[in-house]
Amino acid sequence: MAIMTALVLTLPAVSTTTAAQAQTQVTPDASSNAVITWDVHAQTAIYEVGRQSPTTATRSFAIVQGAVYDAVNAIAGTPYEPYLVAPRARRGDSTPAAVATAAYRVLLWLFPKQADSLRAQYRESLDAIPDGRAKRGGIAVGEATAEAMIDARRDDGAFSDAKWPVGTAPGQWRPTPPDHLQVGAWFATLKPFVVRDPGDYRSPGPPALAGRAYARALNEVKALGSATSTVRTPEQTEAATWWDDPRLVEWAIIRQLARTHRLSTLETARMFAMVDIAAADSLIACYKEKKRWRFWRPVTAIPLADEDGNPATDGDPSWAPLRITAPSAEYPSGHACFTTAVTTGLRTFFGRDDLSFSASSADSGTTRHYNSLSKALAELLEARVWAGVHYRFASIDGERLGAAVARDVLDQAFGPRDS
Template structure:
């Protein structure tokens, strides 16, 4: 998906529409809106959705699904104004060429975000709800204050409202906050939750994510990952022994740098890659239409990668390293050794296969590569929000290519003791497959 080619198609379509409309040889095509409003509301969405309590919709799987709803609506709102540039997602209505893109973006994002925050179930206390709604009201009022009053503002608001309404209606009864996908199985090879200090099981805050209706792919299991190696196989023993030595909390063979990297990556991929996208949108001077398309494909692909990933997690129900290593005497493999009391550097409350972080990162990166290529001139910056890092640790890192963080992430999850290598590799394959499918079937350029 070449951004320059896409923008050139848009320009040709705009010029053609003026000529066919009989405006005369002296008429110029309308100036495309820039991406300022699209990027701003993406940042507002990230900041808003990331602070919802985990079980109420703020954990990474739900967070990514909520981002998809927001960015899908923003895309439709922008795409509905003026000549049709790309295939619509849900809204096929057209609004005037001079309708305010800023008002459309603000309205679409505001209405979706307000609905998500307002309707989030208080599974755990949500004391910040009213503050988030107030902040959204303030952002929206400021956005409309920056648009001249009149018919073009009203047309933009109408476009944004149509997009938000279509998205919210489409997602009614979509499986969010539905039943848990987990079926308890005490047999060797199956996941079992850790216990907290009071002896209670530490469970997935979003065990329903694998049952949510996808945005782009055809089913929740369309890209089913390969099963893990057989417990009695040499391949399985090699993976267990690798994590047992390097992923342990104490006495590990990790270097100090590997420990740092493992801790650095313990933050939401949604936050990370939307930040990178905004920086590259600005650096490459994308239009509002181009930016909305990028962020929609990126976040809807991320949501579907999450959905398929969580469906796979509970389908395979494969045990984590801390289950496998402490119970190695039950796996029937002479090449593994049980180690009671073994603990990982970092833990997570759901099954191993596939790696959720790798599913999401690979989907986001696949889309960013489509627009900008793998090697980025001048590199790109990522700022970790990990709470596992010591206060003095460097939060900001630079990468030259998208291949670098993906390769590092596979290792980082092993260094952390979180995953077996096959779970990381399968996660990245799933995310890539979802993004490629989404790009092939949605948001394609239209017209001449």
């Protein structure tokens, strides 16, 4: 109980004002640079309209931001290694036109049914740019980087009919309530964006069912993660809900950091690409491990704990988690892999951990504030237990995996050309 109290005391400050501004509808900030504006348009297409899952959205954001980065980098004279291409460009070419064109073209490819709304956003962006050679040049650069990205991702394995291995033995994953879905396994075989083979990254695996470590982890999430928990504090409940919002708070955090640090268009494009592509490859590696270990979720394991062969666990057929369990295997935690990759990318870009930021969640109705990347990540790892959707070991090992992949991505891509 002392440990739990200590965790509560170290949580960030929280504003409990209702978050109408919490991205129920996202709109571009008029003061934003073009990269931020089109990142907001991307979120609208990807989530607000397209309703892609957080995992699927990771691929989409990486595709958009990779194309945008190459366009901005080319017009700036290619000071950084291009992700895919560095099309011929002049210094005077319009960067806003290039950003809008690159983002629009790949979003149209991803979401052809949203053609009308995307075309309207694109027209609005171009109408704000004076006609002439600079505008035409920027459009041509954006067209070239979008074409390269579409060609690279056209047959990347997305949305295949891959299935999660289902078992009936203790410890084996099976579809989870309430909908018992069999979706998302294709991410495990998705073509990576940077790393050679996501299968090179391995996790140690879940603890043995009959051991003390497993019993300790199961009993922790059973007590803290229950929908009716009497030991989870209101603060922990709020944090668990905030981090579990499918409109990921990480999206808003990245944009806020770009604004508050007054990043240039080139800096913003590079930072977004670093973070989004590192996150995508980390999740691909994470999903490969999920498929390899195919370990059962707490929502399955706790009701069946009498059958796991561990005398220190007891089944509770009525147990349910605070938050709905995602339709993927338990180990390692995808959210831990993702958020670790995001924080690794931000730490690498800014060269520091002590960044201040905040974001709002419509699900929790609150805004949370942080003064370091590591503190935010530490809370996310706890929050997955408080939400009842992961064991602690799944989050810890997800953090290690996500960090390893993200570091390799950032070692191989987006660096200065003269390095």
